[in-house]
Amino acid sequence: MAKRNNISSSVIRRLPRYYRFLRDLDKQGISHISSGELAKRMRSTASQVRQDFNCFGEFGQQGIGYSVTQLREEIEGILGVKCLYPAILIGAGNIGTAIANQVAYENRCFDLIGIFDKDEKKIGTEISGIEVRSTDEIEAFCRKNNVTAAIICVPRKAVEELAERLYSSGIRSFWNFSHFDIGMKYEDVIVENVHLGDSLMELCFRITQNK
Amino acid sequence: MAKRNNISSSVIRRLPRYYRFLRDLDKQGISHISSGELAKRMRSTASQVRQDFNCFGEFGQQGIGYSVTQLREEIEGILGVKCLYPAILIGAGNIGTAIANQVAYENRCFDLIGIFDKDEKKIGTEISGIEVRSTDEIEAFCRKNNVTAAIICVPRKAVEELAERLYSSGIRSFWNFSHFDIGMKYEDVIVENVHLGDSLMELCFRITQNK
Numbered sequence: 001m002a003k004r005n006n007i008s009s010s011v012i013r014r015l016p017r018y019y020r021f022l023r024d025l026d027k028q029g030i031s032h033i034s035s036g037e038l039a040k041r042m043r044s045t046a047s048q049v050r051q052d053f054n055c056f057g058e059f060g061q062q063g064i065g066y067s068v069t070q071l072r073e074e075i076e077g078i079l080g081v082k083c084l085y086p087a088i089l090i091g092a093g094n095i096g097t098a099i100a101n102q103v104a105y106e107n108r109c110f111d112l113i114g115i116f117d118k119d120e121k122k123i124g125t126e127i128s129g130i131e132v133r134s135t136d137e138i139e140a141f142c143r144k145n146n147v148t149a150a151i152i153c154v155p156r157k158a159v160e161e162l163a164e165r166l167y168s169s170g171i172r173s174f175w176n177f178s179h180f181d182i183g184m185k186y187e188d189v190i191v192e193n194v195h196l197g198d199s200l201m202e203l204c205f206r207i208t209q210n211k
Numbered sequence: 212m213a214k215r216n217n218i219s220s221s222v223i224r225r226l227p228r229y230y231r232f233l234r235d236l237d238k239q240g241i242s243h244i245s246s247g248e249l250a251k252r253m254r255s256t257a258s259q260v261r262q263d264f265n266c267f268g269e270f271g272q273q274g275i276g277y278s279v280t281q282l283r284e285e286i287e288g289i290l291g292v293k294c295l296y297p298a299i300l301i302g303a304g305n306i307g308t309a310i311a312n313q314v315a316y317e318n319r320c321f322d323l324i325g326i327f328d329k330d331e332k333k334i335g336t337e338i339s340g341i342e343v344r345s346t347d348e349i350e351a352f353c354r355k356n357n358v359t360a361a362i363i364c365v366p367r368k369a370v371e372e373l374a375e376r377l378y379s380s381g382i383r384s385f386w387n388f389s390h391f392d393i394g395m396k397y398e399d400v401i402v403e404n405v406h407l408g409d410s411l412m413e414l415c416f417r418i419t420q421n422k
Contacts, residue, residue, distance in 0.1 A: 012416060016409035020390075041395070079412050080419030094309035099407070101305070106408065109415035149418065173418050175411060179231075184252070190421060192414035196310070196405065197317065198227035200386060201290050203403035204320035205223060207360065207384050208291030210401060 096153030
């Protein structure tokens, strides 16, 4: 069974990718995979894969490989993918709508139970079957629904005040698509920042190097 | 002046974040910053910051700190942010529209010159002043405009055929928001994959650990 002790942060960072590949393999009905094949998909090495999986249990069998389902379930457990934390999303613009659709569709990690916007034209409409409410209702909604996490899809200048309201409403976990650094202000929050511009700059660097 | 030799990949990964902070400081009219202050913003250490910047030149002065403008410009040069590679975007849905707006607004790395969609209702509309064209026009457009990169914002199942068409049209760099692994098929392409689900799973893990 699982050890789950002392899993390093670099292994943790690789887990979502392993999880994605294993889920795909599972869907394709593939029951076992060798460390070599998995390494090829991960652009890693077989010994790296074996070392990573060795951190949390023994799933491999000599000559047969790893059980895809067992390994997927184990990683799912470690990541907490099935926990479905009650979450709200604020900002029903293009990026907010895309994220809301994805979260609602994938039904992993977050149970999206509320969407908020301050635009009168958006309030009352639906995204993935979830009604868009006025941002005025955030505090009452959070109190009533025991919300764990907030997805921030509003412009940077609106986030400081919003973060304060969400923090006061008991929210300590943020998936942050804005460019405001929530974690700088509050020390006891968990923030995952998405900076798409950083990804573009990394690509730009690689294109530039290649010229 | 700059050394730019042997910059490790971990330093490269930190450069976009340094760049963001330095740009903000520059906008605020701050001329110098110490390694300690920068480290605080980066959630790093002063010695890490000094070591990173030492890789590509000498910009710090004892007691005064680093010149914000000089350092920003240097990093800008390394990343190739001002190169403005001609790029097209395919898929004018919510995520595509959000990305198109951001790329057009920020005017960094990519010069977005074309947007394509197969939806008749979208063709002929504009996003950030750029006309949405039919995907049928991709090949002719790429030939005429010497396009360097493509931003892929279409569903996974549509990417395989699309990637083939873009590859045949000479495109070798991809900013990929789909879940299709373009790099697995073509060996001579540069791909930056954006998997928002991985970011959510990392957040989910941290929430789970914290419970």
